[in-house]
Amino acid sequence: MIYGDRNTGILVQGATGKQGEFHIGLMNAYARQVGGKGVVAGVTPGKGGKEVHGVPVYKVHGVPVYNTVKEAMVHHDIGSAVIFVPAGAAADAIMEEANAGIDTIVCITEHIPVQDTMKALAYARMEGASVIGPNCPGLLSPGEVKMGIMPAGLFSRGNVGVISRSGTLTYEVVDELTRAGIGQSTVIGIGGDPVIGQTFADVLERFEKDPETKAVVLVGEVGGNLEEEGAKSTNMPIVSYIAGVSAPPDKRMGHAGAIVEGGEGDAKSKIARLKKHGVPVASRVSEIPEMVRELFRGKC
Amino acid sequence: MKLREHEAKNVLKAAGIPVPAGFLIRSPDELTPHLGELGDAFVLKAQVDVGGRGKAGGILMADKASGTKVAAELFAKEIKGLPVKEILAEQKLAIQHEYYLSITVDRSSKQPLILFTEAGGVEIEITAKEHPELIKKVVANPLMKELPPFMIRELIGTAPKEIGPVINQLFRIFIEKDALLAEINPLVTTPDGVFAADAKIIVDDNALGRQGITVNRDLSDREREAEKYGFSYVELDGAIGVIGNGAGLTMATLDLIEFYGGKAANFLDVGGGAEADRVEKAVRLVSSVPAVKVIVVNLLGGITKCDEVAKGIIGAGISQKVIVRLAGTNEAEGRRLLSEKGYEMLDTMDLVVKKAVEVTA
Numbered sequence: 086m087i088y089g090d091r092n093t094g095i096l097v098q099g100a101t102g103k104q105g106e107f108h109i110g111l112m113n114a115y116a117r118q119v120g121g122k123g124v125v126a127g128v129t130p131g132k133g134g135k136e137v138h139g140v141p142v143y144k145v146h147g148v149p150v151y152n153t154v155k156e157a158m159v160h161h162d163i164g165s166a167v168i169f170v171p172a173g174a175a176a177d178a179i180m181e182e183a184n185a186g187i188d189t190i191v192c193i194t195e196h197i198p199v200q201d202t203m204k205a206l207a208y209a210r211m212e213g214a215s216v217i218g219p220n221c222p223g224l225l226s227p228g229e230v231k232m233g234i235m236p237a238g239l240f241s242r243g244n245v246g247v248i249s250r251s252g253t254l255t256y257e258v259v260d261e262l263t264r265a266g267i268g269q270s271t272v273i274g275i276g277g278d279p280v281i282g283q284t285f286a287d288v289l290e291r292f293e294k295d296p297e298t299k300a301v302v303l304v305g306e307v308g309g310n311l312e313e314e315g316a317k318s319t320n321m322p323i324v325s326y327i328a329g330v331s332a333p334p335d336k337r338m339g340h341a342g343a344i345v346e347g348g349e350g351d352a353k354s355k356i357a358r359l360k361k362h363g364v365p366v367a368s369r370v371s372e373i374p375e376m377v378r379e380l381f382r383g384k385c
Numbered sequence: 386m387k388l389r390e391h392e393a394k395n396v397l398k399a400a401g402i403p404v405p406a407g408f409l410i411r412s413p414d415e416l417t418p419h420l421g422e423l424g425d426a427f428v429l430k431a432q433v434d435v436g437g438r439g440k441a442g443g444i445l446m447a448d449k450a451s452g453t454k455v456a457a458e459l460f461a462k463e464i465k466g467l468p469v470k471e472i473l474a475e476q477k478l479a480i481q482h483e484y485y486l487s488i489t490v491d492r493s494s495k496q497p498l499i500l501f502t503e504a505g506g507v508e509i510e511i512t513a514k515e516h517p518e519l520i521k522k523v524v525a526n527p528l529m530k531e532l533p534p535f536m537i538r539e540l541i542g543t544a545p546k547e548i549g550p551v552i553n554q555l556f557r558i559f560i561e562k563d564a565l566l567a568e569i570n571p572l573v574t575t576p577d578g579v580f581a582a583d584a585k586i587i588v589d590d591n592a593l594g595r596q597g598i599t600v601n602r603d604l605s606d607r608e609r610e611a612e613k614y615g616f617s618y619v620e621l622d623g624a625i626g627v628i629g630n631g632a633g634l635t636m637a638t639l640d641l642i643e644f645y646g647g648k649a650a651n652f653l654d655v656g657g658g659a660e661a662d663r664v665e666k667a668v669r670l671v672s673s674v675p676a677v678k679v680i681v682v683n684l685l686g687g688i689t690k691c692d693e694v695a696k697g698i699i700g701a702g703i704s705q706k707v708i709v710r711l712a713g714t715n716e717a718e719g720r721r722l723l724s725e726k727g728y729e730m731l732d733t734m735d736l737v738v739k740k741a742v743e744v745t746a
Contacts, residue, residue: 172591198592199490200563203527206495236686236713251633252657253685257734260685260712277632279565280495306633309492328636331643339617339632339654341591342492347510352640368644370637371735 087246087271087291087298088189088217090229091121094162096154096187098178099169100127100145104193108169108234110146115231124148124167126157154185165189167223167232175219176201183214190282191232192218199341202280209282216282217275220341222252224273235259235272243268245377246292248285248315249304250277250342254328257370258304265374270297277340279308285315292321300324300380302373303364307332308342308350313358324376325359326367327352386588386603389432391473393584396562397569400554403580407475413456416474420449423476429456432471433464434602441465446477478580483571484544485509486552488559490566494524497559499532499552501540505571525556532556547579548572563592607670614666616653623648624745626671626680626705628664630655630689638683638734647742650677659689664697672703679706679744683734684713691719699726706744710737 089095095112099105109124116123125148132143133152143150151157154166166182168175168191175194182190190209197219209216217224223233227242239256241263249255255274262269273288275281285303292298300322305312307329316323330352332338334345345351356366365380367373388396394404408419409432429452431443438444443464447455452474460469483506491498502520504512512519523536537549551572559567566587573582588596590603604612611618617632621639625647629635632654639649651674655667671680680703684694692715698707699722709730711719723730731737 196591198563198589198595199565200527200560200589200592203490203496207526207528249633251631253629253631254633254637257634257637257685279490279492282495284493304633306636311492314493326637328633328640330640331649332636332639333619333621336619337590337617338619338636338652343632343636369641369735371733 086226086229087288087295088215088224088273089165089232090226091116091119093164093230094122094125095232096157096161096163096166096182097124097127097148097169098154098166098182099129100148100150101129101132101143102169105169106145108167109148111234111237112167112231113146113148115237119228119230121230125161126151126163128152128154128157154181154187158185163187165191165232168192168194170194172196172198176205179205179216180208183209183212188214189232190214190216191221191223192216193221193223193233194218195220197278199278199280202278206280206282215287217273218278218281219276220278221276221281222255222274224271226271227269233274235274239263240272241268244270244297244299246270246295246298246301247272247304248288248301249274250306250340251304251328254370255304258302258326258373261370261374262302262377267374267377270295277342279342281342284311286311286318289315289319289321293319300377302326302377304328305355306340306343307338307352307355308344308346310350310355312355313362316359316362316364322380323364324367324373324380325364326370326373327355327359330356386590386593386598386601387434388586388588389434389471390430390584391432391471393586394581396558396586397581397584400558402551402554403578404584405476405478405580405582407473410456410472410474411470413453413460416452416456419474420452423474425449426477427452428475428477429459430473430475431459431462431464431469432473433467433469435465435467438464443469478573478582479575480573480582481576482574484548484573485512485570486548486555486572487566487568487570488555488564491524496524496527497556499523499525499536499540499556501552503542503544509570527560530557545574545579551579551581558586562586563589563596565589607674611653611670614663615656616667616670618670619652621649621651622676623650624676624678625741626650626674626677627683628653628655628667628671628680629683630657630659630686634683634685638681638738641734641738642681642742645739645742647738647745650674657686657689659684659694659697661693661696661700664694665700668698668701668703668707672701672705677705679708679741681737681741682707682709682711683737684711686713689713691716692722695719695722698723698728708737708740710734
């Protein structure tokens, strides 16, 4: 496993909001299914410790809610955090969790100003925390742990890792893999923003050390060159897909980070560079399973 | 959102970076009271939201005698299809040397990246390709309020020392103004000191609110309407309308259209957990583009309710053909509703896109 397993206790920041509450329910349903710890604590400033209906502690789906991350850490064994707070408060949440000593921080929140993200990530680096996202769906290791919002029904356990800058496109890839009988070790969405914590290279490094993962599907898109940097950094067998071949220059394609700027980061040159590194690149999502099989036949 | 030159220069000026004396005019007559203040010869620069304005004829030289006439000429022009509504009339500088200075968001280091070169006045992309050794680069920790002196020394090398404070001020602007790009090109030396001869600032769209910007000028009317509903929307020029959920999946749908030889009319990401009224608005918005002949709806997700999506599509009741691929919660009910009304549904994104391309061929 990478970033955590069934024994990882999860904290949810923004536990009492609509999104937080909804996904605590889904994450813990998954934890029950696989016999994992799931979400053990929630944090919402001002809501913690209040009496509600005679119950001494505010709870969401039975999960106690605290005012601060440090308070939650006193009462629970917490290895990772998932953030659902609004954009204006998300950078602060990342820093609070890093400061409290949480190792893995998953930030689901979209629309955080880049300056805030850069500061929060610089601070998290100093505290030694790994940040996944922002603007990401989190991760899911089938049969082990779900940290985030991925729809668990599409997944199946196996030996292929998936790293993606997207949400629903990741589910599409997972759906194709599962239907083709190819299971996944860990599927991780690293985020659609221009500045993100864990990059393709960081996740690939973890996959290299993970005995469960034999090959990786790298799902990239227009903007930047993190895909190429990742492919260069690893010896893992990789199949790639890059979205945005038809994206016009200087237009943001939904994700803040999906933009071809100053003639850089376009899909065609990205694909050419990946191929130069010996990485096979699918032209359609539906081609991915067959290319993964090909990879297993050849290299694994 | 990109600030116009005069707006960017006002930001620099407020931070203490010298800019040429100048005035913003909205008609040729508004130039008259300023004619005495700009010197004998001056520059008229169209304030239009496009790049490559100089080559497109948007910058003209003028003098006291010809000023009003030249301004009228520029106001009558269209620069890359855009009308000229504002002109920046600016003092002409006695330029000795041109430098390039910019600060951008570096995705690899996740920090601000400062670029400086003494080979200014040319397009930076060209210098980067032909003489990358001439471009000095420094990555700065975003938690710092100002740059330590060694970074300034590394950047400016043998260039004049007055450039140091300009770099530090631009760094402060970059952080405080939520910039994705802050660029001075060229930064020039003159007998009267250093000046920012041109300036470009791009403000993070996710920070417009706290920067006091209420309208994002970079968006078209339809794109702005889409933003109001919480959609991500980009106008393109084909005949196949596209609605998807999630930016990546929607992009992949556009790519598939291209793969099968078709052309997409738009990119529209409805976002997560789309409900009937949002889907209805999305379908109406895409169908309002005259060029759209067929609409592809490609929705996949655990939490997207297919019956809601179906109700939205039916509720929009548009005249163009809609081809649907739906997967998610309440899928059977969604399919039943759509098939009752005679909508075409296919199982995979490959199939829906192929069909749409056939329809428009």
